[in-house]
Amino acid sequence: MFPLANGVEILRVGGRRFAWNAHTGRHLPWPSDDVVSPALLHRMADEGMARGTELDPASLVPCRQWLAMWIGDVLWHADPRSTTPGGRAWRALPLAGWEAAAWAHANDARTTGDIARAIGRPIDELLSFFSRLTAFPVQALQLRRGHPRRGDEGLRRQLAEPVATASRDPSMYDGGGATALADWHHAIPQAHRHFDDVETTVAHALERPHPGLGGRPYGEALGRLFARRGWLSGRVVEVGAGSGAVAEGVCRAAPRLDYTRVDLSPALLAAQDARLPGTLGLLGSATTLPLPDASVDFLFANEVIADLASSPTATGWDNTGAQDFLAEIRRVLRPGGHYWLSEFGTIDDEAEEATALGHPEVSIQFADLAAHAASLGLAARLEPLADALGLDLAAPQLWRGSYEGLRAYLRATGGDIEARAWHPGNLELPFPVDGLHWVTLADRGPGPLVTRFYVLSSG
């Protein structure tokens, strides 16, 4: 057996093995055949994990895990042993006064020795406290040989069980294995919090004014874009209007529009009706639109087409529902009419089923869909959604892990938080929090990854 340093053990996590250093909270992948290569031996020595290579703890730099934050009077951290599709379990670790001071001093730059001197505690006492934070079930801290480098991902992830794939109801597929979500949409029980708790869309995450959109909400930014392209006149139809937030923004960009919404969900349609009194709501499907031939000037659907059927193929999926929708668009558009479809997907890569949601959505293979549009005689232009909107991807938003931690804390104390791309200018909390992380809109926030979204439109 390879001689491991004191405090190092081999752990099995998520079906794989890791060398785990309880003193530092650091880990390395461990080979299944137990054979330590020269490269691994080098890394083991670097991390003080091989016997005889132990590091001097006083010189190590305590670095805070991003999935740990100070709220109220507790250290609030994700539990790496409990990861579910709905998120991680979070736990409170109460700290004594001097322990809280030690945590506050840990700034990814000071060494353990610096902190012991600053708070006037013996180094052994401090190390014993830090070992509670580096322990596998907590992982709130890592002791490193230096400060983290820019872009270092190691503090964002705990050594944890992988998030399980959400279970799927067989009724969400037809006999041939194609996704079939009509019944699921009909049965959406209520609109309130649907886009916070069940599926968060880009439009929902950006429903509040955001610096990335020049201080506008998503719906209004989209409306202004449609207006610039000259599409907001005559009869405008939105398919799958969700909460009605996009419709509200588009109608603000062009008041007195002749605006029709078509949706499959009675609950969402009712919420839209209440929010958008001057518009018409129709219960119906994208693939059999309740609209006469050649009656629409502009039709759009924001984050809807991945909900339509996709059929399994030998290598992946065919977005058959989106193709049927295009045929309907072709039928209802007036000559010279325009359309816009935005959704998550890829240009050329195989479509794939999203595993995190409780219902099967399949990404869109946009090059295929554009070719299909062209074969129907529709103009077909592809562009990234962020480019079309002029979205500033460098603008800040709350990091997904920080959002999950806040949400768990608020829920544990009788509150809640909406799934928005919060930024430092609009996140107001009733208590101070130390340890929130801000990332850019190109990174993971409370909503979907916007860089994965594309638009197929008439150009």
Ligand SMILES: C[S@@+](CC[C@H](N)C(=O)[O-])C[C@H]1O[C@@H](n2cnc3c(N)ncnc32)[C@H](O)[C@@H]1O
């Ligand atoms: C993921 S939500 C998007 C909502 C909104 N457009 C947004 O971006 O936040 C999908 C919307 O499309 C509706 N929908 C799903 N399948 C549909 C279909 N086949 N026909 C019409 N509406 C559909 C849903 O009820 C819901 O309103």
